[in-house]
Amino acid sequence: MKLTLAYCPVACSLVPYILLTEAGAAFDTLPINLGKNEHNSPEYLRINPKAKVPTLIIDGDPLTENVAIQIWIARQFPQAQLLPQDPMAYVKAISMMAWCSSGIHPKLTQQARPERYCALDGSAESVQALGSHSLFELFEIADQMLAGREWFFDHFTCVDAYFYWCFRRGSMFKPDVSVFKNCMAHLQRMQARPSVQKLLAYEAQVQADFAKAP
Ligand SMILES: N[C@@H](CCC(=O)N[C@@H](CS)C(=O)NCC(=O)O)C(=O)O
CATH class of the missing domain: 3.40.30.10 (Glutaredoxin)
Known part of the structure; x- marks a missing residue:
């Protein structure tokens, strides 16, 4: 193939x-x-x-x-074993992937491409600030999910790779996302993988x- x-x-x-x-x-x-x-x-x-x-x-x-x-x-x-075997854990992993795709990703695009969200002159800063506010709310939820855990499920899955991208991309904008300690630790665990x-x-x-x- x-x-x-x-x-x-x-x-x-x-x-x-x-x-x-x-x-x-x-x-x-x-x-x-x-x-x-x-x-x-x-x-x-x-x-x-x-x-x-x-x-x-x-x-x-x-x-x-x-x-x-x-x-x-x-x-x-x-x-x-990139997705959990257990049927309920499997659909919860799909739910997390959908959240990365349709919940978090658009907020990252709002930071990177504010002109796609509002055409008014001088609006970029405001669009980005609103995007960043939403992004922080989403990262707070992820941070709680990761409390005391190595991965989102009981072993590494697609969700870890997808959230890694979301958080890494978020770290490229201001303000600093290092306040999310569990997300930061997850990012470091991801970056240790071959x-x-x-x-x-x-x-x-x-x-x-x-x-x-x-
Ligand atoms: N719904 C698509 C979105 C993919 C997407 O937005 N990719 C971005 C890069 S992260 C892209 O290609 N952007 C080009 C553009 O929007 O001009 C998916 O989840 O695969």
């Missing part, structure tokens, strides 16, 4: 990168420079008309939406390649 992951550094495409690595899957990547608008190129729009990363191309067939991609990886590589170390090295390499490109 040939797997190709459309990937951009820092973006949420790092989640399937981590999970494919955890699963020991052979895959290659299609680097997409969002900063250069490559996601809106005719070639990429043929792969994903929604103009987003990630896309996982499975034997030529593109699968979009991070939640679906993660479930596909977990089902395709069951030995990696899969995340591989991802971070790959991310640095792609960033350097993007910087060199004309």
